[in-house]
Amino acid sequence: xxxxxxxxxxxxxxxxxxxxxxxxxxxxxxxxxxxxxxxxxxxxxxxxxxxxxxxxxxxxxxxxxxxxxxxxxxxxxxxxxxxxxxxxxxxxxxxxxxxxxxxxxxxxxxxxxxxxxxxxxxxxxxxxxxxxxxxxxxxxxxxxxxxxxxxxxxxxxxxxxxxxxxxxxxxxxxxxxxxxxxxxxxxxxxxxxxxxxxxxxxxxxxxxxxxxxxxxxxxxxxxxxxxxxxxxxxxxxxxx
Numbered sequence: 134x135x136x137x138x139x140x141x142x143x144x145x146x147x148x149x150x151x152x153x154x155x156x157x158x159x160x161x162x163x164x165x166x167x168x169x170x171x172x173x174x175x176x177x178x179x180x181x182x183x184x185x186x187x188x189x190x191x192x193x194x195x196x197x198x199x200x201x202x203x204x205x206x207x208x209x210x211x212x213x214x215x216x217x218x219x220x221x222x223x224x225x226x227x228x229x230x231x232x233x234x235x236x237x238x239x240x241x242x243x244x245x246x247x248x249x250x251x252x253x254x255x256x257x258x259x260x261x262x263x264x265x266x267x268x269x270x271x272x273x274x275x276x277x278x279x280x281x282x283x284x285x286x287x288x289x290x291x292x293x294x295x296x297x298x299x300x301x302x303x304x305x306x307x308x309x310x311x312x313x314x315x316x317x318x319x320x321x322x323x324x325x326x327x328x329x330x331x332x333x334x335x336x337x338x339x340x341x342x343x344x345x346x347x348x349x350x351x352x353x354x355x356x357x358x359x360x361x362x363x364x365x366x367x368x369x370x371x372x373x
Contacts, residue, residue, distance in 0.1 A: 134162060134166065134168075134192045134207060134209070135162055135166070135323070135325060135326065135328070135337060136194070136335075136337045137160060137192045137193070137194070138159060138160065138228065138229070138335055139157060139158065139159050139160060140157075140158060140160045140168070140190045140191055140192050140193075141155050141156070141157060141158075141190070141191040141193070142155065142156050142157070142158045142170070142178055142188060142189070142190055143155050143188065143189035143190070143191070144156075144178045144181035144182050144185070144187075144188055145181055145184075145185050145187070146177075146181055147180050147181050147183075147184035147185070151185070154177065154178060154181055156176075156177070156178045158170055158172065158178070158190075159171070159229050159232065160190070160192075161224055161225040161228045161229065161321075162323070163221065163224065163245065163279075164270070164275045164278060164279045164282075164323045164324060165269045165270045165271070165274075165275050166248075166268060166269045166270055167211075167245055167246055167247065167248055167269060168190055168209060168211075168245070168246040168248075169216070169221055169224065169225050169243060169244070169245055169246075170213070170225075170243070170244045170245075170246070171222075171225050171226075171229070171232055171236060171241060171242070171243050171244075172241065172242070172244060173235075173238070173240045173241050174240045174241075174242070175240050182213045182244075186212040186213050186214065187210075187211075187212055188210070188211060188212065188213045188246060189208055189209065189210050190208070190209045190211075190246065191206060191207075191208050191209075192206060192207050192208075192209065193206050194206055194207075202256075202257065203256045203257060204256065205253070205254065205255045205256065206253075206254050207251050207252065207253045207254070207263075208251060208252045209246065209248055209251045209268075210248070210249050210250050210251065210252070211246040211247050211248040211249045211265075212246070212247045212249070213244045213245070213246050213247075214244065214245055214247060215242050215243070215244055215245075216242075216243045216244065216245040217243075218243075220279055220280075220282070220283075221243050221245060222236070222243050223283065224282070224321060225243060227286065227320040227321055228320050228321055228328060228330070230320075230330075248265040248268060248269055249264075249265055250262060250263060250264050250265055250268075251263045251265075251268050270324055270325075273345070274324050274343060274345060275323075275324055275345060276324070276344075276345025276346050276349075277345070277346050277347070278322070278323065278324060278344065278345055278346060278347065278349075278350060281346070281347035281350070282321070282322055282323075284347070285319075285322055285347055285350055285351075286319050286320070286321070286322065289319050289354065290318050290319055293354075294317075294318075296354075296358045296361075297317045297318070297319060297329060298317055299358070299361045299362070299365070300338065300357050300358055300361040301317045301329055301331075301336055301338075302361075303360075303361035303362075303364040303365050303368075304338065304357065304360060304361050304364060305336050305338070307331075307334070307336055316331045316332065317329050317330070317331045317336070318330055318331070322350055322354075324340075324343045324344055324345055325339060325340065325343060326338050326339035326340050326353075327340075327350075327354070327357075338357055340353035340356070340357070341353065341356050341357075
């Protein structure tokens with residue numbers, strides 16, 4: 134879910150018959166893993182969930198597989214509620230900067246999906262229902278990181294851009310080529326890892342261990358940078 138920037142949203146048509154209505158939406162995730170949407174009240178799916186807040190979100194992790202049905206996908210069920218928390222809007226827009234163009238329109242609002250359960254299909258025969266308490270992170274795990282996130286992003290993007298480039302190249306194989314070679318930016322940091330973006334390209338780096346504070350996040354980022362330097366040194370030694 135954290136690697137996805139989009140999902141299929143299922144709502145029930147508000148025409149009295151409640152036919153299932155699927156639509157494509159861009160998504161962000163709160164620090165605990167709750168999905169965040171930025172949608173217009175003029176959209177059909179928003180009219181649907183205003184009448185009935187129950188929603189389903191399908192996160193598809195099968196892209197690029199020769200046999201898609203062997204890949205993982207998860208259907209998240211919950212109720213959508215409007216969120217006025219500034220950090221929810223900030224977190225969503227950091228992940229989807231192009232949404233800044235319309236985010237200020239009066240008909241757009243951030244919605245948070247209050248998860249009740251999820252259905253995971255991780256391949257043939259690997260199927261599980263997951264209650265919200267096992268899917269989402271709780272306060273001890275999220276800690277104070279949400280309040281510190283904006284400052285962490287500003288610091289790393291301003292002072293450690295070269296480390297971001299090194300990490301994306303060495304750990305994710307995102308080679309720096311072409312006119313867009315530079316420009317990786319940190320767009321989010323959560324207890325599980327951090328999100329990067331370069332133009333329309335997204336990347337995700339997981340921390341060696343969960344983090345719950347700015348200091349722990351710093352140590353996690355330093356650990357990733359260390360792994361990246363080790364990978365580069367190993368490659369250099371192999372070439373020699």
